[in-house]
Amino acid sequence: MKKLLCLMISLPLFITGICQSGKKPPAAEKPPTQKEMNEMMKEMQQALDEMSPEDKRMMDSMGVKMPDMKTIQKNVSGISDAQLKKAYEEENRIVPQKDAARITAALATTLANGEMSAFINKTLQAVLLKLSPAAKSKGAEIYQQTKSLNKSAANTAVALWIDGKPTLALYLMGEACEADPANAINLNNYAAFLTMSGAEQLALPILNNLNRHYPKNSSILNNITQAWLGLGDIPRAEKYADSTICIYAYHSQANMAKCLIEESKGNIPAAIAAAKKAISKSYSTEKENKLKKLGYDLKSDDINWDRPMPQDALGLGKFNWPEYPLDVEQTKLSEKEWNEYKNECQQKINELNIKQQKAEQEYITQSGLRNQQVIRASQNGQYAQLIPGYAAKAIKKLGPGVNDVNGNMSFVFTKELEPVTKALQAAGDYENILDEKQNVLDKKYEDQVGEGRSNPLEAICKDENAIRTEFLNAANGKLQSAYKSYFNYVRRRSSDLLYYCQYTMWPEQFELTKIMAQIAWLTQIKDQRVYFKAKSSWCNSVPKNKKFGQLQNFDDVHCDYVSTMDLGVYKITSSCSNLIGEFDFGGVKINLKDNVETGRFSGSAMVGASKGFDGPAGSEVEASLAALVEWDNTGITDVGAIAGVSANAGGQTIAGADVKVTVNSGVSTSGKGILQGIK
Secondary structure: OHHHHHHHHHHHHHHHHHHHHOOOOOOOOOOOOOOHHHHHHHHHHHHHOOOOOHHHHHHHHOOOOOOOHHHHHHHHHOOHHHHHHHHHHHOOOOOOOHHHHHHHHHHHHOOOOOHHHHHHHHHHHHHHHOOHHHHHHHEEEEHHHHHHHHOOHHHHHHHHOOOOOHHHHHHHHHHHHHHHHOOOHHHHHHHHHHHHOOOOOOOOHHHHHHHHOOHHHHHHHHHHHHHHHHHHHHHHHHHHHHHHHHOOOHHHHHHHHHHHHHHOOOHHHHHHHHHHHHHOOOOOOHHHHHHHEEEOOOHHHHHHOOOOOOOOOOOOOOOOOOOOOOOOOHHHHHHHHHHHHHHHHHHHHHHHHHHHHHHHHHHHHHHHHHHHHHHHHHOOOOOOOOOOOOOOHHHHHHHHHHHHOOOOOOOOOOHHHHHHHHHHHHHHHHHHHHHHHHHHHHHHHOOOOOOOOOOOOHHHHHHHHHHHHHHHHHHHHHHHHHHHHHHHHHHHHHHHHHHHHHHOOOOOHHHHHHHHHHHHHHHHOOOOOOOOOOOOOOOOOOOOOOOOOOOOOOOOOOOOEEEEEEOOEEEEEEEEEEEEEEEEEEEEEEOOHHHOOOOOOOOOEEEEEEEEOOOOOOOOOOEEEEEEEEOOOOOOEEEEEOOOOOOOOOOOOOOOOOOEEEEEEEOOOOOOOOOOOEE
16 A cells, blocks of 8 residues: 555656656756656556556546556657756746747737737637637637627636636637727737737737727736746846836736746845735735745735634623622522533533534535545546635634644633633632631530530621631632633634634534534533532521523624625635635536646736726726736635725625626746747
8 A cells, every 4th residue: 555655646746747748857956867767767667566456446446547657668768868958947947038039029010009900810810720629619619608698708718717728718818809809908818818828929019009008007017027028038027017016016916027037137035025025915825835935934924814803703702601609698599500501501512512413424425525526626637626715825824823722623722721720729729728717616616506505606607607708709719710811712712713714624614613612612611610618507598589691692603705706607706715716608518628728827817897997907997896816727816805995894796797807917937838839
């Protein structure tokens, strides 16, 4: 089994990292040589030979196919050390190498308004030549479906791009631009797609035309930045990046371009500063990994968090319990109240235990289904969401606020129980003192009680009540104060932990955790140590009748922040733990075979409606309702408010036919893509 695990780990690294042409070799100080690769393949072949039939069947059931080592060796044998070195350097290049031919082509084309339609038609035909027949067929089907559903083909194209289907996105956006070559938003987005696909020289004429009509637009300027960066013209890229950042200091994509440019110069502090601005308003693991590579560990304060944080999620602050008896007058009724209170707590705990069992089963069921989805996705070469959408960001942002607790989700904070423990020890000492004083009293009055004696019952009553009250006041007084302090802490920390769990756990796991927190709270408040000392038996007074109120109910913990962006056939839902995009083409299905050229690219989009503005939205444009969507190669990574637009505490809904989407292309370190070589 150990060999099986090693092979499962090494196979993907070996095959995708070395054997496929153009892929990045494993991280190392220098590229592997032909000799080293041969040795690695021998080790791989040996591991395969030693695998049992059972292990092979297990790997096959998990979608891991056995490699054909002879074919791999044959392909690799034709690669020289010099070629390996060159490929390694290209893949590890910080900024793209200057492409003089494509730069010349970009500079040679200036589009007037009347020339845009012809340029778009020519570009569209060139793009179609790069798409597979299956992609074109499915693209045409989706395009017709959007028209029949009266949905926006342009917005559908953006959705396809975000979802990692660039060929279909290129097809639909090209059709949308051809149908309306004067639509500035669509032109901007098409140019962004062209840039991220490796056709920067075709994107720049479009963007330059838009820049003349919409000067100082941060989205257009960013897209020009990324196009020049992809072509390897670093001075021009830096110029436009600076212009973009001047308009909006925290522009996510422009700052990442600035980061790469500064890193290529060897100016690491400036690169870190730019990357920190890039991640501040729009989080992604790609940016965090870049910072880590630059030698900076991202901190909680580096990330903006605009989600409402409840002060007392479960409503623990409204829970009360009977008073601690501080004198003998209170004891009899107080003891009865406490017994009834503990019984009621236990009854609710029993009910919650039943709920916990059901929640545990639901968690096991959903986890199994999710694991099956991951396996199916890996078998089909598709991306699978391994953790909740906001988990990575929440761990980095909220994690430091909860990492000083016990290190688990028990909701019993043992470190903070020390004052309670000391109060219990002190109570034991007080009880010993009480016993000593009681012995003194017994000896004092032993000769005064009995037939024919003075029988000072009132004095005995008074003296015994005095020492018992003294004990109750000391013991229960300290315990009450210690428990109050502890439970105030438990209330605050439980709320923090639940808020953290709400963003880092799947919904069914969070439901289970919530029930566990409720059980822990009831158990702790039920098990408070309270001392009772009745009045002296020499006393005859009767206590007044008293009744303690009902045990409170927990507040329901649910996600108060749910935002939706409906682009027509694609809806992005952003809630506490979910950050997903879902298609509804009205019956039209998309699978891997329909879209051979799959892949995800970093980028962002402004979704909403701007006030009295028809062009591409920029951070400087006033919006009536808008949100910023960020994505990278793992999918959607963040949703937040754009600059100048405050997010509603309960989230927001953006929908309707007037929803506009402005794409900001992300950085490209290779300058190549599915449109490589396009003319």
